[in-house]
Amino acid sequence: MAGSHRMLSREEKLIHDNLMKMGSIAGKELENALAALMSQKVELAQAAVESDSDLNALHRIVETECLNALALRQPVASDLREVVGSLQIAAELERIGDHAKDIAKIVLAMDPSDFSGPMQQISQMGDLSSSMLERAMEAVSNKDEALARLAAEEDGEMDDLDREAVSSLMMTLMSEPDASMRSTHLLWVAYHLERVGDRVTNIAERVVFMVTNDTPDL
Numbered sequence: 001m002a003g004s005h006r007m008l009s010r011e012e013k014l015i016h017d018n019l020m021k022m023g024s025i026a027g028k029e030l031e032n033a034l035a036a037l038m039s040q041k042v043e044l045a046q047a048a049v050e051s052d053s054d055l056n057a058l059h060r061i062v063e064t065e066c067l068n069a070l071a072l073r074q075p076v077a078s079d080l081r082e083v084v085g086s087l088q089i090a091a092e093l094e095r096i097g098d099h100a101k102d103i104a105k106i107v108l109a110m111d112p113s114d115f116s117g118p119m120q121q122i123s124q125m126g127d128l129s130s131s132m133l134e135r136a137m138e139a140v141s142n143k144d145e146a147l148a149r150l151a152a153e154e155d156g157e158m159d160d161l162d163r164e165a166v167s168s169l170m171m172t173l174m175s176e177p178d179a180s181m182r183s184t185h186l187l188w189v190a191y192h193l194e195r196v197g198d199r200v201t202n203i204a205e206r207v208v209f210m211v212t213n214d215t216p217d218l
Contacts, residue, residue: 027137032044117169125197
């Protein structure tokens with residue numbers, strides 16, 4: 001049994017390393033999508049869209065590694081939490097990549113005039129989503145429950161910024177019907193950023209679960 005447990009630790013390290021790679025690709029993808037939004041640079045948006053396939057490929061690898069560890073090793077409880085938690089975190093990272101790719105695609109569809117709106121809130125939401133993800137991945141790396149809780153707490157600020165951006169865009173929609181396409185684009189960007197905040201919170205919850213065997217609602 002000790003031998004198989006040691007074997008699992010090796011596999012866990014591989015899963016952990018690939019999970020951190022996923023976090024780094026998702027973070028870069030989000031960064032490129034947000035930089036494209038702020039600078040209107042098409043090449044940054046295209047870079048974000050293209051890197052999503054790397055993230056998806058790595059997600060499939062992590063999934064296979066996790067499922068193999070579960071099927072072949074029949075891990076003990078603490079290892080089981082580790083593998084199941086990793087499987088769930090990988091799925092959340094893959095979805096964060098999808099949100100980043102969708103933001104990049106919105107940028108590619110926007111006209112230069114579309115970039116006048118509540119960009120300050122949207123820019124703050126972008127910065128916050130990146131720093132939340134970074135903090136959550138650090139918590140994954142160090143199995144740091146306190147840091148995970150800290151990352152999740154920032155989601156309240158994200159929701160506040162989202163409400164401000166959405167109400168400002170709704171006002172524009174009502175007062176300037178000809179700006180509807182512009183407002184719609186930015187509404188979708190705000191939606192995706194708000195969802196990234198939720199996904200990061202899910203990752204934080206998984207870290208707490210892996211460390212404590214407790215499933216909190218952060």
